[in-house]
């Protein structure tokens with residue numbers, strides 16, 4: 304720990320023990336004063352942040368400070384609380400500091416310490432000094448717009464927000480406007496047209512990946528619209544959003560939260576939001592001809608993952624178990640699709656999908672200044688050489704991030720970067736069921752999932768897919784209707800009936816968990832958008848991902 308000039312230093316009482324308490328611009332630390340006859344060597348305390356009798360909290364991880372007096376209401380939390388008894392009995396004035404405590408598996412918790420002062424003047428001096436340091440942390444949000452999907456995952460979004468997240472925001476003096484959505488796309492439409500975004504420092508999504516996608520679409524569309532950018536033009540470069548999105552995981556898979564923060568835990572995410580952590584993320588824009596279809600930040604999957612999603616949407620009533628059942632069913636159906644993939648490979652400076660480098664907080668590749676990346680892209684345009692691959696594929700996946708989740712802790716592409724301007728394109732060619740099973744199982748263990756002769760992986764900046772057989776408009780309409788409705792009795796019977804030889808020639812795209820019925824698409828990885836990490840965006844501060 305670098306030596307910092309002390310702003311304040313006093314002997315205060317913590318839990319009945321006298322401590323030397325020090326505040327610098329970076330740390331608040333307290334260390335028990337020991338009898339010189341029993342003097343121990345004081346350990347350097349930053350690392351696990353704690354040694355016996357010594358504690359050190361980075362100022363940037365202090366959530367709140369409040370003056371606490373015996374039997375008085377706490378000002379910020381709005382409830383009465385009893386100050387722990389000080390055995391010395393002489394210290395009547397105290398203040399309580401709430402701070403982030405890091406626990407196992409990337410989880411954060413809110414801890415508290417109450418420090419007793421010999422007089423009120425000193426107590427106020429400490430409260431003011433710490434508040435002044437917190438006021439310098441301008442990246443912290445003060446006002447947030449919160450959208451809650453009450454139907455995501457196990458339908459616990461509202462409860463999770465009220466019980467676990469709102470108290471933390473309130474303690475950190477963050478004011479919120481909360482909207483509980485009443486229908487799909489409510490949040491997206493509100494952001495696009497109605498929300499007064501100037502009032503807020505960020506948007507919080509309480510829900511799963513689908514809800515995040517809705518909010519991302521609302522924010523990006525609004526930003527492009529306000530800046531006059533035509534989203535239907537595939538060559539347009541997106542204007543980054545001024546607002547960040549924080550994710551409170553309350554969905555079924557919460558893949559984006561996991562990949563950015565390292566765990567799916569609402570309290571951890573709320574604390575990342577409070578301290579102002581953020582993580583830029585690449586966004587892919589998906590077009591068909593000159594029509595804009597969708598944006599994607601995690602997975603675009605055709606074939607296996609498209610079919611699993613299409614089937615699981617019909618089983619929404621089953622809850623998260625639908626993914627397992629649809630997964631098994633789709634695996635057994637073993638459908639393959641023919642088509643042509645063309646792609647623009649990324650420059651070697653951003654690494655390769657098999658280099659075993661994991662994108663973490665402070666990743667060198669993602670930290671290249673945006674300006675440098677832009678220059679590199681423009682220069683590179685002159686030497687663009689598209690590669691073309693034709694074949695029969697069980698799955699075509701494009702991962703903009705690792706897509707790690709609790710079931711697949713390394714994800715679909717373990718070395719994909721969150722904000723390097725590329726996606727990892729994974730082609731799984733037609734193979735036996737057993738081989739495909741081997742490949743799928745590698746998503747759950749440590750073996751290299753690309754080490755199979757029927758699997759190819761490329762780091763790309765753009766790609767196009769054209770199915771071998773032209774899609775008719777009626778086919779597209781049919782699949783679109785299947786995706787949006789849960790009653791497709793006749794279509795389903797037709798597909799599932801073995802005697803009927805109408806095996807589909809087209810799959811759908813799974814776009815971050817939403818169905819995209821179009822087969823032929825063009826995808827271009829856009830510059831990063833900045834989000835609040837929690838989001839986790841899974842990792843942490845400008846690093847949402849502290850994986």
Ligand SMILES: Nc1ncnc2c1ncn2[C@@H]1O[C@H](COP(=O)(O)OP(=O)(O)OP(=O)(O)O)[C@@H](O)[C@H]1O
Nearest residue numbers: 455456484485486510511512513514554555556557
């Ligand atoms: N009030 C609502 N009623 C019905 N659907 C909603 C509502 N609010 C949002 N939605 C839609 O619900 C869909 C699923 O939501 P969400 O992503 O939160 O949960 P999930 O699908 O269970 O989780 P995951 O996407 O992580 O698997 C989203 O596409 C969203 O558009």
